[in-house]
Amino acid sequence: DAGVTQSPTHLIKTRGQQVTLRCSPKSGHDTVSWYQQALGQGPQFIFQYYEEEERQRGNFPDRFSGHQFPNYSSELNVNALLLGDSALYLCASSLRGGSYSPLHFGNGTRLTVT
C-alpha cells in the first residue's frame, strides 16, 4: 500500500523563478493538503484540495497556487520565488476533509531559494 509520495526530494531555485512540486496521495485518500515547514517551526497550512477544488486556504499570498487532478494527485506552484520561500514543503492526504481521518504525510520537498 503506497503512502504519500512527493517529488522532487530537493530543489534549488533562484529568486524570481517559478517552481512546481508534485504529490501523489495515499491509496484510497481523496483530499490533499499542502504545508510549509520553516526551520524550527511547525507545519503551516497553505491550502487543501478536495474534488479538484481548493476548499480551504491559509495565510499565503496568491503566488502560491495549486491544482488537484482527477486521480487525486496534486501540484503546488510558487511564482516569483523569494528567499523566504526556502522551506520544507509537505503534502498530506486524508479521506474526506471534514472527517476524523488523520493526515498522512509524504517526506516533503526541500526547496532552497538562492
Place this chain on the structure above:
Amino acid sequence: DQQVKQNSPSLSVQEGRISILNCDYTNSMFDYFLWYKKYPAEGPTFLISISSIKDKNEDGRFTVFLNKSAKHLSLHIVPSQPGDSAVYFCAAKRVKTSYDKVIFGPGTSLSVIP
C-alpha cells in the same frame, strides 16, 4: 495568532522513564486533536488522536489526555525508549466544519537518553 502552542521547545528524559509533552490551544471550536512524530528527513507520522467527547485515549505506550476546560492536552510515553527521540507536534482541527484545516503547534524535540 498561534492557536496551538507547545511551550517547551525541548525535553530530555532517561530511557525507561515517562515522557510528558504538553500542548495548549486557544480555539474552543477545536474538537479533534492529534499528535505527530517527526524524524529528520522524514514527514510527520501520525501517532494518536482524541476527539473532544473523550478525556483519554491509549495506544500501547502512548496515552493522550484532554482537559477541555483548560484547553490543554498532553501526550504521555511510558516507558520512553531511545527510538522515541524525535520532534513531536500537537495538532487540532474542527471536524464539524467541512474541509477545515489541521493546525499544528511549533513542536517539542524529545531526547531519550540511554
